[in-house]
Amino acid sequence: MVKVTFVTQDGAAHEVEAEVGWKLMEVAVNESIPGIYGDCGGQAQCATCHVHVPPEWRPITGERNAAEQAMLANAYDVTEDSRLSCQIIVSEELDGVTVDVVDS
């Protein structure tokens, strides 16, 4: 188990335990984090799990893949930090990460 924090649109920080190997989206849905829905079940095809990941975590979370990029092309509040959290797998190295939830 590692600790991850979701900061929702209202500014509230939700620190939760996350199982290694889970998708970050699944962790959020499991904890009913507002703003993360995962309508497509985690295939980067709906953009309802959009988060901003701070740049210092990017070596661990990796870069966007093509499907993610295509969906983010028409999402809201897209920045260089934008990721679909269904494409980020929880690992030991991700312990302590804080991501911002983006309204979709």
Next chain:
Amino acid sequence: MTISVPIPSLGLTEDQRAARERIYAAPLAELDPGDPESFGAQQMYWKFERLRAEDPVHFTAAEHSEQGAYWSLTKWDDIMAADTDHETFSADAGITLHRPPAGPVESDINYEANALGGQLRSEDGQIVQRERQDGLIQSLLSMDPPQHEVHRGAVVDGVSPANLKAMEPLIRERAGAILDALPIGEEFDFVEHVSRDLTAMTLATLFDYPQEKRGKLTFWSDVMTAIPGPGAVVETEEERMLAIREFFEAFAGMFQQRASQEPRVDFVSLLAHSPHAQDFTFAELQGDGIVLLVGGNDTTRNTITGSVYALNKWPGEYAKLRANPALIPSMVSETIRWQTPLTHMMRVATKDTELGGKRIAKGDRVALWYVSGNRDEDKVENANEYVIDRKNPRQHLSFGFGIHRCLGNRLAELQLRIIWEEMLARFPEITVVGEPTFSHNNFIKGYDRMTVVIPRRNG
């Protein structure tokens, strides 16, 4: 014969059983799930049920269909696979199965050139003219990348989370006014007085169109998807084309007016002030206009009506909702699944491909039947039942997936949530009288009329 939605847990009526038997007795090759007749009669469910079990990726030859030859995808996973592979399954030839495309045969078309240029070219590069169904000449819904992103990107802010937040009090106020004006203890048409009016007002706001003329917007939208005939919104194809032309002229006028004004967040202004506006062709703008018009109209309207209908058919679910209004968002998602207001999206294969063990050839038309995938028992437990507190209610196919996913899905959910919050606050019950009239349409799954009575207000 009374036409009703089948409720398997209650058993089928005699008529329903007979219809189902007929469908199962027919030769499989002749099965035409896109036949509009079976939608009006609510008999498509058994065609899809049979296909999911016996022939999930099904081919209907031209001789067995008024829609021309086409493939049907009926299982969730196959629909998902095609919906999310826009390179193999292009939206560019029009998105409905409405009728066979006129003009050259599909194999003559060079889709690569098509995706970039937005024009149909034959292999030797010659531009060929082809009529597209529903007047969907070119639009953000029927475009492939990269053009798609330019058009969708132009209007996406019209339904941004911030804009929806700003619209919420307006929608709530309108919903309240509509509901407060309804008669008590007297029968009325719910479609006309509630569903149609609320969504028309929202549509007028989205287009920044005069509210007092909003009926025009719903008229034009209905015309776009209508199958002309006696009793339909337009009775002949000529009448239909005339009405479509009227919309195009109005839309062009609005576009010119908005272009000369300060930018705002309505769809027309967003298009007019797009950095790419000067590259938009008239045909593209017309197509965008139609998609934004239709997308924001029938779909939400029919889902609002469908929610009242389904809660009446499953009174135990209505009781759950009354006892616990916190279930509204989940009920809204379940209704969107159960209703599936757009039955399908049509795609065209850009290359030879294989799906479910069948070989689909380049140029073949493929219907992605959301209405069937949403009833796929391998994916949705008790899929033919309406269960407002089911697990994962948001996981349904009704909005589509991938780059063409419904632009206004949040707005649809918002309107449904608000109307139900306001209805529950006012009325202990809205009772459906008899059966609604189901739309005779293989694309728009909905209701032409639904008589209801509100017995009393909350005490």
